[in-house]
Amino acid sequence: xxxxxxxxxxxxxxxxxxxxxxxxxxxxxxxxxxxxxxxxxxxxxxxxxxxxxxxxxxxxxxxxxxxxxxxxxxxxxxxxxxxxxxxxxxxxxxxxxxxxxxxxxxxxxxxxxxxxxxxxxxxxxxxxxxxxxxxxxxxxxxxxxxxxxxxxxxxxxxxxxxxxxxxxxxxxxxxxxxxxxxxxxxxxxxxxxxxxxxxxxxxxxxxxxxxxxxxxxxxxxxxxxxxxxxxxxxxxxxxxxxxxxxxxxxxxxxxxxxxxxxxxxxxxxxx
Amino acid sequence: xxxxxxxxxxxxxxxxxxxxxxxxxxxxxxxxxxxxxxxxxxxxxxxxxxxxxxxxxxxxxxxxxxxxxxxxxxxxxxxxxxxxxxxxxxxxxxxxxxxxxxxxxxxxxxxxxxxxxxxxxxxxxxxxxxxxxxxxxxxxxxxxxxxxxxxxxxxxxxxxxxxxxxxxxxxxxxxxxxxxxxxxxxxxxxxxxxxxxxxxxxxxxxxxxxxxxxxxxxxxxxxxxxxxxxxxxxxxxxxxxxxxxxxxxxxxxxxxxxxxxxx
Numbered sequence: 001x002x003x004x005x006x007x008x009x010x011x012x013x014x015x016x017x018x019x020x021x022x023x024x025x026x027x028x029x030x031x032x033x034x035x036x037x038x039x040x041x042x043x044x045x046x047x048x049x050x051x052x053x054x055x056x057x058x059x060x061x062x063x064x065x066x067x068x069x070x071x072x073x074x075x076x077x078x079x080x081x082x083x084x085x086x087x088x089x090x091x092x093x094x095x096x097x098x099x100x101x102x103x104x105x106x107x108x109x110x111x112x113x114x115x116x117x118x119x120x121x122x123x124x125x126x127x128x129x130x131x132x133x134x135x136x137x138x139x140x141x142x143x144x145x146x147x148x149x150x151x152x153x154x155x156x157x158x159x160x161x162x163x164x165x166x167x168x169x170x171x172x173x174x175x176x177x178x179x180x181x182x183x184x185x186x187x188x189x190x191x192x193x194x195x196x197x198x199x200x201x202x203x204x205x206x207x208x209x210x211x212x213x214x215x216x217x218x219x220x221x222x223x224x225x226x227x228x229x230x231x232x233x234x235x236x237x238x239x240x241x242x243x244x245x246x247x248x249x250x251x252x253x254x255x256x257x258x259x260x261x262x263x264x265x266x267x268x269x270x271x
Numbered sequence: 272x273x274x275x276x277x278x279x280x281x282x283x284x285x286x287x288x289x290x291x292x293x294x295x296x297x298x299x300x301x302x303x304x305x306x307x308x309x310x311x312x313x314x315x316x317x318x319x320x321x322x323x324x325x326x327x328x329x330x331x332x333x334x335x336x337x338x339x340x341x342x343x344x345x346x347x348x349x350x351x352x353x354x355x356x357x358x359x360x361x362x363x364x365x366x367x368x369x370x371x372x373x374x375x376x377x378x379x380x381x382x383x384x385x386x387x388x389x390x391x392x393x394x395x396x397x398x399x400x401x402x403x404x405x406x407x408x409x410x411x412x413x414x415x416x417x418x419x420x421x422x423x424x425x426x427x428x429x430x431x432x433x434x435x436x437x438x439x440x441x442x443x444x445x446x447x448x449x450x451x452x453x454x455x456x457x458x459x460x461x462x463x464x465x466x467x468x469x470x471x472x473x474x475x476x477x478x479x480x481x482x483x484x485x486x487x488x489x490x491x492x493x494x495x496x497x498x499x500x501x502x503x504x505x506x507x508x509x510x511x512x513x514x515x516x517x518x519x520x521x522x523x524x525x526x527x528x529x530x531x532x533x534x
Contacts, residue, residue: 075401076410100433104413107401110367116494117367119396137500138297139284139392144500152494187410189441191427202434208533232534243453250453251435259433265533 002036006091009042011050019097021165026158027095045071058171069184075105076187098157115153122162161262196251208234208265214241215270272326274317275377277387278310280341306341309388313450315457317386318349327351346468347460358477363490370402375481385447400449411447416454
């Protein structure tokens with residue numbers, strides 16, 4: 001049987017990140033192609049609720065690593081733990097949600113393990129028995145197809161919206177506590193958080209978005225977009241030049257340098 | 272304090288892009304090249320930190336001869352020295368290979384802090400800084416929105432998270448920080464700066480200087496290979512609603528309600 005696919009799940013304060021389910025769906029789809037099992041790993045502290053939620057998916061095994069040094073995310077602790085788990089599971093592919101947190105530690109993890117890395121994947125296909133990964137390049141203007149050379153584990157982060165969370169197959173995952181050989185080593189001290197600007201908007205969760213680009217013209221045209229967003233009950237967003245002009249706060253920036261979104265309705269004005 | 276800044280020269284993505292004949296990358300003929308956007312912010316942040324501490328800024332890039340232009344631009348805005356990793360054997364690597372080569376070059380200069388952009392605008396792995404940190408054994412942070420060097424060998428760092436929240440953290444120095452675009456206002460080169468930069472020739476280092484075997488670096492050492500690039504499919508399923516704005520808007524709302532069922 002082929003080596004497993006290992007899905008690294010993301011949680012914060014015990015709540016599962018939305019994209020963790022997309023990562024499970026991606027992992028299951030890939031495991032089907034490769035003909036091996038799909039396993040998952042959840043790390044943190046106080047994970048009862050998250051473990052219960054994840055154990056209802058079709059996974060060959062759920063590895064749980066609980067440690068007080070994992071209560072808050074730090075790349076040092078996460079990379080140390082994941083390197084141990086990956087070393088034990090020997091996966092063909094490791095699937096991670098392409099979140100800010102993942103990108104923060106992904107390069108370090110690939111370097112530590114000396115394995116291949118393909119970030120921000122939007123899809124995959126097989127050809128000549130090998131996998132071909134699709135990912136955007138040049139600020140999303142083009143798509144590239146990437147292959148991995150040689151026998152190595154591949155770390156793959158999957159882009160938001162590329163694999164539907166609804167597609168994650170249900171089942172019963174056996175839960176196993178993973179015994180760490182070494183204590184996790186946090187490499188940063190978390191001092192706290194601060195809000196950006198006045199409003200706190202998570203555009204990745206928005207069902208409807210009215211997005212504004214440079215093509216809208218002058219700043220006074222923004223009120224038209226605002227009216228439309230209000231009429232629809234949609235969130236207002238913008239591409240980089242509009243944000244740089246100060247017409248909207250930076251937490252409303254979307255695109256390759258901003259947030260990745262997957263609304264049901266997206267209205268693009270001058271983009 | 273000696274600060275290393277890693278910059279990358281990238282094709283201007285605002286320019287009209289065409290495929291190269293082998294369709295493995297874009298045709299780089301006639302495409303203007305610029306300093307990667309977030310790297311410009313990293314450079315500005317380094318200049319400000321150096322000014323506050325009477326420090327020195329050393330800029331590094333890995334790339335072909337044309338990349339020297341990016342180094343000259345960095346010197347013109349105030350970088351003290353520039354190092355060009357210039358060797359055909361170093362070309363064509365992925366983030367892991369390129370990060371390893373940059374780390375070797377940085378080690379030779381004994382730097383206290385490394386700044387770089389959070390992501391390149393061409394290949395966009397967002398991983399090079401983390402790789403450099405791993406190679407050097409230093410802590411790092413990605414998507415940095417603020418840096419304050421503190422007494423006692425630490426830095427207070429603001430990191431952007433999702434949902435409009437920033438995390439404030441403390442790192443021990445030396446460290447690698449990957450800077451998010453927008454945290455400062457990159458300066459323009461003054462005439463004096465441009466004149467002074469002409470006297471500062473970037474130094475060149477090759478694979479041998481970095482003690483990297485040609486088969487283990489550049490394209491030969493990379494574990495990933497781009498087999499093709501293409502424009503995303505477009506036009507499929509697109510439809511133009513006829514009539515003036517009032518008529519088209521009514522039609523659109525109707526269809527969003529009944530067909531797409533999103534309203």
